Amino acid sequence: MKPATPVEVCPPSIKFSARARAITSSVIREILKITERPEVISFAGGLPSPATFPVEVMKDAFDRVLMTQGKSALQYGPTEGYAPLRQWLADHLTHRGMRGLTADNILLVSGSQQALDLLGKCLIDPQQKVLVETPTYLGALQAFNLFEPQYASVASDTHGLQPDAITRELAQDAAFLYALPNFQNPTGRTLDAARRHALVERARQLDLLVIEDDPYGDLRYRGSAQPSLLSLASQAGYEGVVRMGSFSKTLAPGLRLGYIAAPHALIKKLVQAKQATDLHTATLTQMAVYEVVKDGFLDTHVPQTCALYREQCDAMLAALKQHMPAGVAWNAPEGGMFLWVQLPAHIDSMKLLDVAVANNVAFVPGAPFYANDVVANTLRLSFVTVSKEKIAQGVEILARVIKQYS
Numbered sequence: 001m002k003p004a005t006p007v008e009v010c011p012p013s014i015k016f017s018a019r020a021r022a023i024t025s026s027v028i029r030e031i032l033k034i035t036e037r038p039e040v041i042s043f044a045g046g047l048p049s050p051a052t053f054p055v056e057v058m059k060d061a062f063d064r065v066l067m068t069q070g071k072s073a074l075q076y077g078p079t080e081g082y083a084p085l086r087q088w089l090a091d092h093l094t095h096r097g098m099r100g101l102t103a104d105n106i107l108l109v110s111g112s113q114q115a116l117d118l119l120g121k122c123l124i125d126p127q128q129k130v131l132v133e134t135p136t137y138l139g140a141l142q143a144f145n146l147f148e149p150q151y152a153s154v155a156s157d158t159h160g161l162q163p164d165a166i167t168r169e170l171a172q173d174a175a176f177l178y179a180l181p182n183f184q185n186p187t188g189r190t191l192d193a194a195r196r197h198a199l200v201e202r203a204r205q206l207d208l209l210v211i212e213d214d215p216y217g218d219l220r221y222r223g224s225a226q227p228s229l230l231s232l233a234s235q236a237g238y239e240g241v242v243r244m245g246s247f248s249k250t251l252a253p254g255l256r257l258g259y260i261a262a263p264h265a266l267i268k269k270l271v272q273a274k275q276a277t278d279l280h281t282a283t284l285t286q287m288a289v290y291e292v293v294k295d296g297f298l299d300t301h302v303p304q305t306c307a308l309y310r311e312q313c314d315a316m317l318a319a320l321k322q323h324m325p326a327g328v329a330w331n332a333p334e335g336g337m338f339l340w341v342q343l344p345a346h347i348d349s350m351k352l353l354d355v356a357v358a359n360n361v362a363f364v365p366g367a368p369f370y371a372n373d374v375v376a377n378t379l380r381l382s383f384v385t386v387s388k389e390k391i392a393q394g395v396e397i398l399a400r401v402i403k404q405y406s
């Protein structure tokens with residue numbers, strides 16, 4: 001895959017820092033640019049379906065906030081976030097089994113992507129070890145990379161991260177373990193209850209901080225809900241789990257609103273870091289989102305999103321079953337937006353993408369999601385922004401491309 005990046009001449013007065021020089025643009029963004037052609041059926045995007053965005057409900061909420069509390073909605077606010085929304089989140093998480101949480105344990109952030117940046121800033125020293133799943137969320141690697149960690153990959157299988165693989169030696173001096181227990185991006189995998197218990201127990205034994213990133217957890221359309229790592233830790237009296245959540249997948253990503261739930265000592269430090277970054281998350285947005293969630297809108301809205309995503313997921317699973325040649329394997333996610341495909345060992349999905357795009361179908365190759373030892377014969381498919389008809393058509397084309405390539 002050779003994305004066409006024009007060489008830009010930088011004025012000599014601009015001398016980038018070593019940190020800036022080390023930043024590279026996301027492989028996915030480059031791929032998305034290529035797949036913007038309307039004739040391409042793209043399973044490459046990581047975007048939620050716009051069909052789920054509650055436009056009218058948000059409009060009413062913004063109107064209401066501006067009409068009734070306009071002056072404070074347009075004023076600077078506390079770095080920690082809008083107090084009623086922090087309290088709502090603390091209650092919501094308490095309701096889901098997290099013990100001992102108050103609004104003081106919640107920091108509202110400008111999308112959970114900002115949480116990754118702030119946690120990186122506060123917890124990673126250069127060359128310090130950070131434990132990650134194999135594969136893991138590319139956006140987290142991008143965020144953490146600025147703080148120059150050394151990644152150590154924790155062995156994972158088709159059921160996700162293997163807690164037994166976290167040895168004392170692996171965890172030694174690690175800043176934290178970054179974990180995605182629900183419908184992981186990129187694989188769609190979910191950690192079962194036994195592994196969750198084992199993971200929290202292991203972390204407690206090793207005094208290892210775990211960052212639980214869970215933007216997709218509410219989007220479950222099969223199987224039964226699993227306890228969050230934070231709830232298990234809080235029930236065991238272990239304070240070493242930090243949880244990140246987001247309104248991006250349950251309401252809309254353009255709101256740029258997420259949260260961190262953490263021990264107060266860490267929240268205080270994160271607040272200092274956030275102050276330096278953006279003072280606070282947009283007051284008006286936080287107030288409008290509070291208006292929407294406080295009366296239980298998500299209780300009816302999220303099941304509708306799940307029903308839609310389940311149909312699309314089923315359409316993709318049916319098409320894969322019908323068209324894929326022997327030697328290609330995939331998982332059936334219980335929720336979320338992605339599934340993961342394993343190709344025959346000799347196929348490098350990065351090279352396959354060129355052929356696929358020439359045939360008007362796109363996906364994200366697996367390679368960029370690996371912090372270390374890349375598994376090149378893997379790819380991620382997103383099924384939520386493509387109609388069922390196009391899913392069937394796109395998977396058929398992809399299967400043809402794979403057969404030709406084999």
Ligand SMILES: Cc1ncc(COP(=O)(O)O)c(C=O)c1O
Binds near residue numbers: 110137185256258
């Ligand atoms: C696993 C994971 N974490 C964090 C994010 C960032 O989400 P946001 O900043 O929109 O809350 C994403 C976005 O897709 C994601 O997949």
